Amino acid sequence: MATVQQLVGRWRLVETKGFDEYMKEVEMGMTLRKVDAMAKPDCIITSDGKNLSIKTESTLKTTQFSFKLGEKFEETTADGRKTQTVCNFTDGALVQHQEWDGKESTITRKLEDGKLVVGGMHHEQCYLYSGL
DSSP: OOOHHOOOOOEEEEESSSSHHHHHTTTTOOHHHHHHHOOEEEEEEEEOOOOOOEEEEEEOOOOEEOTTTTOOOEEOOOTOOOEEEEEEETTTTEEEEEEETTEEEEEEEEETTTTTEEEEEEEEEEEEEEOO
């Protein structure tokens, strides 16, 4: 089972599944969905010993948030939603739970066969990243 430190690094997107369906569910407009679908972002996970940071970086947009495990914080998502978010490390996965406007979403990040797999609970959304 992976440790949180094994998730730290720079990861390059190599495959997506269910992205458009998920973006529809969180009410992202069609134009923004089309633009985002063309992006091939890197995911950079860092740790300073107290806080973790997740940065999603592409030629179109860069977003970043930092947090302490188990502590709720306000996150502004890539599509502009303001969420109340909490991240925990459970069973070898970094689990990010977001709540906004009576809705919620859970995103997991875990290692499988040396690759970072980022998955959502809706429409079997999945991103596969390889390490750099």
